């Protein structure tokens with residue numbers, strides 16, 4: 001099927017069964033490439049059906065789909081003119097691993113740093129309305145990225161705007177590691193609800209046809225449902241801050257998603273569609289260890305084992321040393337912004353769970369939180385990749401440096417990174433505080 005599909009027009013001609021076959025082909029294609037070149041695997045496998053449904057209902061040549069972080073856009077690239085060039089992923093002068101406006105008009109906004117998509121979609125929607133144009137503005141954001149302050153700031157703005165912006169929450173219960181925090185607690189209550197399916201909708205159609213009684217019955221059921229919702233999810237959060245909540249919906253059922261996307265497209269208000277997906281879907285090693293397969297080096301498809309065993313890198317040296325120092329000094333604590341593994345803190349978290357804090361994708365909060373810890377006599381270590389430290393410049397200066405607080409800022413990935421070197425100005429950066 002993938003041989004027949006070269007662009008979104010080919011996709012739009014397929015029926016549901018054919019799209020399912022295509023989804024399988026795309027998975028195999030991505031696994032094959034990433035096993036050879038390395039790349040972001042688990043997140044891409046999780047959004048195959050979601051991407052097919054989105055690109056079937058919307059038109060990326062006109063509508064604006066902004067993928068948060070953007071590490072999960074391989075399927076989008078395959079459908080939008082870059083099927084062959086995906087083979088050059090992580091190669092010198094090869095295709096970018098993230099959306100790039102320079103690469104295609106269908107990549108409508110560059111992403112990379114988390115939690116920006118809702119703000120950008122809101123900006124595009126407002127521009128559309130002012131210019132009296134017609135297109136949809138859609139942010140696709142993961143449950144991990146939703147923990148970032150910017151995403152919450154944008155939701156706050158959208159809620160009072162009456163602007164048609166569609167937020168698709170791609171909820172796989174994972175950031176890079178297991179997602180944590182209050183937002184995750186809220187989502188787990190919503191996940192527990194019955195999923196919205198095409199058959200729910202057809203049930204409604206049948207009721208609709210019964211004259212008089214039908215509409216009354218629907219209203220009654222809706223009132224009861226609302227009552228139950230309020231009981232289970234106090235105040236409904238998203239609806240209370242002004243977004244229509246649709247879902248949860250099975251993110252691997254293309255037909256169901258297409259129905260709900262069509263509905264959202266017609267609404268004249270901000271909508272949040274809660275889509276449930278499985279990270280690593282369709283490749284057993286990645287389903288079992290989605291964190292290891294979030295971003296991977298080349299691996300053996302049969303076993304899932306890396307082709308080259310990983311040597312001791314700077315993060316490992318740092319992590320081991322910190323564990324040793326923490327044995328001797330009880331005041332040492334560690335803070336991460338959703339990067340426990342990448343920054344070498346796995347051992348520390350295991351050994352000292354009470355002294356380890358994963359605050360979500362929240363670099364700004366991480367630094368000021370560490371400032372609070374330091375002010376009260378603890379010694380916080382905060383390892384953050386150099387690129388993401390940018391998020392917290394203000395907190396570093398205003399909350400830590402000016403008050404001369406002993407927060408230990410550990411900046412890694414501040415150099416030229418091998419496989420990612422093309423186009424990645426974000427990797428060539430030195431931070432001196």
Ligand SMILES: Cc1ncc(C[n+]2csc(CCOP(=O)(O)OP(=O)(O)O)c2C)c(N)n1
Nearest residue numbers: 043113114142143144145174175176338388
């Ligand atoms: C500001 C910032 N901090 C950290 C990261 C590193 N990072 C990349 S993806 C990711 C997890 C994203 O989780 P989620 O949004 O749920 O997407 P998923 O991969 O689960 O689909 C993190 C922490 C980042 N891209 N930006």
